[in-house]
Amino acid sequence: MTTEPLSLSTEPMxxxxxxxxxxxxxxxxTRGEDVPQWEFCEGAMAALLCTRRLxxxxxxxxxxxxxxxxxxxxxxxxxxxxFFVDEAQLAQFMTLWTRRWNEVAxxxxxxxxxxxxxRSYHPEVMDVRGALAGLPEEARxxxxxxxxxxxxxxxxxxxxxxxxxxxxxWAAPRxxxxxxMLNxxxxxxVALTEDDTDEPTVxxxxxxxxxxxxxxxxxxxxxxxxxxxxxxxxxxxxxxxVESVRKAETxxxxxxxxxxxxxxxxxCHGA
Numbered sequence: 001m002t003t004e005p006l007s008l009s010t011e012p013m014x015x016x017x018x019x020x021x022x023x024x025x026x027x028x029x030t031r032g033e034d035v036p037q038w039e040f041c042e043g044a045m046a047a048l049l050c051t052r053r054l055x056x057x058x059x060x061x062x063x064x065x066x067x068x069x070x071x072x073x074x075x076x077x078x079x080x081x082x083f084f085v086d087e088a089q090l091a092q093f094m095t096l097w098t099r100r101w102n103e104v105a106x107x108x109x110x111x112x113x114x115x116x117x118x119r120s121y122h123p124e125v126m127d128v129r130g131a132l133a134g135l136p137e138e139a140r141x142x143x144x145x146x147x148x149x150x151x152x153x154x155x156x157x158x159x160x161x162x163x164x165x166x167x168x169x170w171a172a173p174r175x176x177x178x179x180x181m182l183n184x185x186x187x188x189x190v191a192l193t194e195d196d197t198d199e200p201t202v203x204x205x206x207x208x209x210x211x212x213x214x215x216x217x218x219x220x221x222x223x224x225x226x227x228x229x230x231x232x233x234x235x236x237x238x239x240x241x242v243e244s245v246r247k248a249e250t251x252x253x254x255x256x257x258x259x260x261x262x263x264x265x266x267x268c269h270g271a
Contacts (some may be wrong), residue, residue: 013100018124021100024084024093030080033068036158042100042124043158049105051162052169053240054137063165084143100124108232121225125155130205130212151204151213152221156192159228173238181234192224 084090107121172179197216203209
């Protein structure tokens with residue numbers, strides 16, 4: 001993958017752009033079964049933007065897209081589990097990924113007081129159950145008893161995927177107040193990884209669709225978005241982890257000098 005700086009484009013994404021991302025991921029999945037859906041990537045992106053240390057694309061793409069120990073490449077590259085079909089597909093993916101990255105970063109950096117603010121972060125998630133309920137009966141029958149994810153569930157799983165794979169960067173800080181803030185925020189996101197078992201009251205897929213999402217789920221989804229803001233603020237305020245440096249123990253004056261001279265410390269380097 002190219003090492004040139006990513007584009008600083010802030011052009012907003014539109015439905016066609018997300019469809020293009022889905023199409024690329026679908027194609028990648030034919031060569032790597034572990035390639036996730038975009039909603040999973042959306043959650044992972046939010047987590048990467050909140051992680052205490054800046055994790056670069058060369059480190060996270062191999063884990064997220066299943067390219068083994070290598071960065072994403074094209075067909076013919078050495079020892080890649082998952083690869084793009086050509087340079088054009090890779091370039092298109094990186095352009096779209098970067099645009100969405102910049103868009104989400106700008107939203108999380110905005111001082112918003114309500115999620116109704118157009119500047120706030122709106123995860124790109126799909127109401128799969130609502131979409132299915134709106135299909136003709138024949139199409140629904142083809143799905144059968146297949147288990148469908150709850151609203152926001154795949155996004156939350158993508159977020160926690162990053163937390164679990166870079167656990168050292170998500171370790172609780174020593175400050176008790178900061179540690180409590182971390183735990184509360186992560187708990188809010190973990191809640192979305194569970195199923196929505198309450199009575200559905202609204203359809204997020206279409207205004208006139210049959211109910212598919214509960215009020216509790218909507219409240220939990222909003223809480224999870226605020227949790228992302230809290231995590232971004234927490235780690236930015238604390239900064240990257242600093243490894244503790246332990247001072248070597250000073251030998252006693254009558255101990256042998258650690259330099260190996262055979263002399264007592266007081267007669268050698270302790271003189």
